[in-house]
Amino acid sequence: MLTARQLTKAYGARKALDGLDLEVGGGEVLCLLGPNGAGKTTTLHLFLGLLKPTSGTALVKGVDVAADPITARRHIAYVPEQVQLYPHLSGLENLGYFLGLALPAPPPPERLHTLLREAGLPAEAATRPVGGYSKGMRQKVVLALALAREAEALLLDEPTSGLDPVSIRELGNLIKRLSARGASVLMVTHDLSIVRSVAHRVGVMKAGRLVELTPAASLSEEGLERLYWKHFEPEGATGPSLPHASGA
Numbered sequence: 001m002l003t004a005r006q007l008t009k010a011y012g013a014r015k016a017l018d019g020l021d022l023e024v025g026g027g028e029v030l031c032l033l034g035p036n037g038a039g040k041t042t043t044l045h046l047f048l049g050l051l052k053p054t055s056g057t058a059l060v061k062g063v064d065v066a067a068d069p070i071t072a073r074r075h076i077a078y079v080p081e082q083v084q085l086y087p088h089l090s091g092l093e094n095l096g097y098f099l100g101l102a103l104p105a106p107p108p109p110e111r112l113h114t115l116l117r118e119a120g121l122p123a124e125a126a127t128r129p130v131g132g133y134s135k136g137m138r139q140k141v142v143l144a145l146a147l148a149r150e151a152e153a154l155l156l157d158e159p160t161s162g163l164d165p166v167s168i169r170e171l172g173n174l175i176k177r178l179s180a181r182g183a184s185v186l187m188v189t190h191d192l193s194i195v196r197s198v199a200h201r202v203g204v205m206k207a208g209r210l211v212e213l214t215p216a217a218s219l220s221e222e223g224l225e226r227l228y229w230k231h232f233e234p235e236g237a238t239g240p241s242l243p244h245a246s247g248a
């Protein structure tokens with residue numbers, strides 16, 4: 001569903017992404033971890049067609065994103081770190097408006113209510129202006145949009161930052177439901193709790209390169225922490241250490 005072939009993005013001499021080869025299959029949840037500046041958001045933006053690759057290819061359902069970004073984007077729903085909605089419109093009105101742009105005919109109001117409920121937005125909030133929503137509530141409107149469009153691929157950029165534990169659990173449940181329906185999920189995160197609950201595979205990026213790619217089932221809780229932390233160690237450090245051991 002999502003394929004990167006030697007995908008590279010350079011800014012001058014500096015490679016933000018360096019020769020990424022990656023496949024995310026239908027129904028698979030792949031979580032990308034790694035330090036700040038590792039190239040994770042760049043990877044998402046290349047799949048979304050927001051950036052042009054310097055070389056290599058990003059494919060969405062076989063469509064080359066750089067050659068035909070509009071067709072590629074039809075298969076994708078994207079949850080950015082900062083969700084932008086119209087603050088003076090309600091969740092219901094925002095959803096109706098954006099679906100009107102994305103679909104030939106917008107669904108009736110009853111269907112919009114159902115979608116928002118399925119995404120976890122409390123019914124009383126659906127008709128309130130989004131300007132008064134929390135981050136998690138705004139995110140649920142975007143997830144309702146993804147549900148309505150039956151997007152085959154879901155890209156999420158640090159979706160749990162700023163969410164409370166209940167909202168994180170609800171987000172995890174929704175991701176699992178979408179993946180069970182066959183959606184491919186590519187999620188960038190620093191949150192190991194959601195990785196543990198939803199990931200089928202875990203990738204770790206560092207300095208523009210994918211340096212680890214492991215089935216989640218092969219990782220114990222401590223194994224996942226070690227995998228995560230070892231790439232925060234300075235170059236040349238001997239062996240991984242857990243945060244309490246390194247004082248990080």
Ligand SMILES: Nc1ncnc2c1ncn2[C@@H]1O[C@H](COP(=O)(O)OP(=O)(O)OP(=O)(O)O)[C@@H](O)[C@H]1O
Nearest residue numbers: 011015016017034035036037038039040041042043
């Ligand atoms: N427009 C740009 N011009 C120059 N360099 C850029 C630009 N956008 C990103 N970069 C660089 O590309 C590298 C990868 O950035 P990217 O945002 O993909 O990292 P990230 O892994 O998502 O980090 P974070 O966890 O902080 O979000 C960084 O070194 C960043 O400074």
